[in-house]
Amino acid sequence: MTNFSTRVIGISGGSGSGKTTFARGLRETFESLQGRAGMSGVLAQDSYYIDQSHIFRGDGENVNFDHPDSLDFPLLAMHIGELRQGRSIQVPIYDFPTHQRKSERSAFEPKPLIIVDGTLILSQPKIQELLDWSIFIETSEATRYERRFKRDLVERGRTPEGIRKQFERQVKPMHDLFVEPSKACATEVISGETNFSDQVLRWAKKISGALEC
């Protein structure tokens, strides 16, 4: 058990919308307002992919990583619940180049602020009810595609053709079906096409204020 209470904010939006950038900024600004490091942590939906490496044939083919069924949302919901109750969790580790869940896990301690980063978190009522606030980052499809293309090529070892096929067949249709409609559930919608610093500061102040209550 801890001597602090935990607040949880969800950061959602399409792939490449800027969620991870916003989450990192929020963490840094919140901790600088608090005057102390280690006051917040980011829990990434990406860590909760189900291991489908045994059936995977190629990018944009038989495994749809953008469908909610590819994620272990019951485990993510359980973990958020544990953190809210002041208990530590063991976060799974997912390896993108091989699509495998590793055997080891990463210990994650409870903190006053937990930031949950993920494309589909607001499409899941069981996750939504565990969030104190949620932000949806709205970014045009062209910008999201361009950013994702660069990242997948450099960081995730994908080919240009594989990235394009996956975007057309899976990322875009799942975005339109699950991600975009979940925007209606967010506490606030923020543009992902402009600099985040003003919005990050406003939210860091708002959360800091709420911790006083």
Ligand SMILES: Nc1ncnc2c1ncn2[C@@H]1O[C@H](COP(=O)(O)OP(=O)(O)OP(=O)(O)O)[C@@H](O)[C@H]1O
């Ligand atoms: N507001 C912004 N203005 C300009 N560039 C941005 C902005 N937000 C993010 N970027 C850039 O876009 C790229 C993708 O951002 P980021 O990784 O935060 O997206 P994401 O929503 O987390 O994507 P994914 O869901 O695929 O993980 C990064 O290179 C980042 O620097």
Ligand SMILES: [Mg+2]
């Ligand atoms: Mg991200």
